Amino acid sequence: MRIPLRPPGSDERSGSPAQCQEWAAKWTAYIGPGYLEHTDLTFSTGIHPMPKTLVLERPGDVARVHADDLETWLRCGKRLAELQKSFPRANFHSHVRAITQLAADDYACLHRAVTWLTVNPSSGLFLRQLPIEGVHTKWLAAYSTLVLALLGDDVAEQSPDARERSLHERLGLRTIPELVQVTLLDPALRAQFAGMRTFAATIDDLNRWREQPSQVLILNNRETAFAITNNHKRTAVLYGHDFHAGPYARINWVWTAERIVYWGDIDTASLQFVSDLRALGIPVRTVLTDTGTLHRYRRLAVEGELPRRNTAPPHITDAERELYERLAAYSAEHGTGLLLEQERLPWQEVYPTLTSSLVCRGDDVSGLPASRL
Secondary structure (H helix, E strand, O other): OEEEOOOOOHHHHHHOHHHHHHHHHHHHOOOOOOEEEEEEEEEOOEEEEEEEEEEOOOHHHHHHOOHHHHHHHHHHHHHHHHHHHHOOOOOOOOOHHHHHHOOHHHHHHHHHHHHHHHHOOOOOOEHHHOOOOOOOHHHHHHOHHHHHHHOOOOOOOOOHHHHHHHHHHHHOOEOOOOEEEEEEOOHHHHHHHOOOOEEEEEHHHHOOOOOOOOEEEEEOOHHHHHHOOOOOOOEEEEEOOOOOOHHHHOOHHHHHOOEEEEEOOEOHHHHHHHHHHHHOOOOOEEOOOOHHHHHHOHHHOEEEOOOOOOOOOOOOOHHHHHHHHHHHHHHHHHOOEEEEOHHHOOHHHHHHHHHHHOOOOOOOOOOOOOOOO
16 A cells, blocks of 8 residues: 655745655654655755655555554454354355454354354254353344354345344244234134134134134234224134235135235335235235225324335235325325324224125125135
8 A cells, every 4th residue: 555645845845945854854753564665856955855655565554554443453353363263164254344343242242152053053942042141132133144154154135034034044943933913803703712802823823723714804003903892703803914914825714715804004005015915815805095085084194104116016906006106196295105094093984984894795806816826
């Protein structure tokens, strides 16, 4: 690395020769790393050598210019050498900065964690059960990229969810079963569960039900599920997975249900969720998800998230597409999303509409998938 020192120009040499010599003397006294190159410059008193360039020959020389840089450089070298020796399969070429910047305690935890996981590659434990000193669940989630890199994986480009899956799969960890929140609106269905109306169950347990619902209502928010106090024959309400369609698609009686209704917030995320359900082959119908509902209760809407895509999702009806485009246009104009939460709507006004959606027959299903995938 060649660092120009910008020696004094001709005007400075002729107007302030003494200051030029003082500047040169300071560089002559320099005792740091590297060496000086000089150039001969003309003064009124003759030709004098002046410092021109500081030459640093090695990376370590660059680090020694400043005490903090030197400490970082030495810590980096020590850690990388130690990790390469301890974990020869490590793939940390893109994580050097992150490893170097780790606090001492976190680095020690990283080394202990990868050491334990190397010795126990398929423990079959849950994430919280790993008996590693100083390591807790949030720590392991925060540093999963480095843990996997030291084990030899390259996950730099993966999303956080993908990294978490990789961590569990790579380490042979058990995963906690997914729980789906359920409210049963039919006393006959509740009878097989000691009369329980609301509970959480794994997908495997849901698939083992003896008496299964023929109508399914999917909601965004649990408050709405608790607000439904009337009984509805052979009807189950599902919620609790935000906008993740996958868990609902793995419930076998969702596939065999005669009627599937979705009522959620009015925003672009809900419409994307509807499209995701249909993409999985679930012919869900929406209720209270249209521009009419938005206009009627516009005063109750609040600021929401911006749309995650520029165009409407593919598996929505014409009415739903009109709503999506209206929401997208609002976001483009105002720089923020629009959100009308379902539980904010006046219950005495919207509940009759919801009830009718659960008992009507012969609906127009044009625009929905003709078959389940």
